[in-house]
Amino acid sequence: MEEDDEQRAMTQEVVTQYYRAPELLMGAKHYGPAVDIWSVGCIFAELLGRRILFQAQTPIQQLELITDLLGTPSLDDMRHACDGARAHMLRRPAKPPSLAALYTLSPQATHEAVHLLCQMLVFNPDKRITCADALSHPYLEEGRLRYHSCMCRCCQSTPAGRHYIADFEPVAAHPFDDSFESDLVSVQQVKEKLHKFILERCAISNRVPLCINPLSTAFKSFASSTVAHPSELPPSPHQWE
Known part of the structure; x- marks a missing residue:
């Protein structure tokens, strides 16, 4: 940013x-x-x-x-x-x-x-x-070669052998678009946005779908949380001037 x-x-x-x-x-x-x-x-x-x-x-x-x-x-x-x-x-x-x-x-x-x-x-x-x-x-270099030899999705294995992409470390063509954050003005909106994103990702993957129990103690605590406990907060920046 x-x-x-x-x-x-x-x-x-x-x-x-x-x-x-x-x-x-x-x-x-x-x-x-x-x-x-x-x-x-x-x-x-x-x-x-x-x-x-x-x-x-x-x-x-x-x-x-x-x-x-x-x-x-x-x-x-x-x-x-x-x-x-x-x-x-x-x-x-x-x-x-x-x-x-x-x-x-x-x-x-x-x-x-x-x-x-x-x-x-x-x-x-x-x-x-x-x-x-x-x-x-x-x-x-070693980790990069291991990743592209068997774990990545950008290279392909064929009967003739492994076909590698030309650039093992491609750079994104455009900066990440974070404009959606301008609409998130409350903690509740962030939670709803995150929940929706997870549900959408689960719908297009083979993973076990997200199941939330609104009656559980953990959910009630999460839903009512707003900020970290004072003891969990890092020190504020030093006031130099």
Whole structure:
């Protein structure tokens, strides 16, 4: 999701704190798909190490953990941060990067895995690897070949052998159309839309149809829920200014 109008500030209440990109933690008013690349990098590291990579109690502590790994960013790498966040970072003692620590995540943290991680976990979103380039990274080559050899629907098996498509990682011709979200203005509407979508998907598939018991305790709890319990909510973004 991107906002073309730079006069309109985008919300910072996106992404669970542990997976929130540095520009969001530092009060960026505008951001793009690079925030998702950061999040996926955090999840990738978590899959390798079986623990959350940056697990802090507050956004400030989150930044500390990030700089422990990446080192203190340059002024240019903080160009998307607000003035207050930049001032805070400049007051902190300078830290050197310690990216070699990524090799200790697990025995599966190979050179190619760490290389991909290092391109995803980049402080400056402008220098972060793109989604298309990440999908084309050599680390994913073996998995990509396995997928297209027997699991995908885009390639075909014939008596003469397997016929592969020309591009194993095709890029969508158009951005995802999320205009339908403009009509969803209440939690109840979202639930109804989701319920309808699931029913429609079940109707065209061979899966067991969705059965909902409106009299069950679980359904009553779900139907009356609106927001997460206060103890489940992540910390709010730090107010830098």
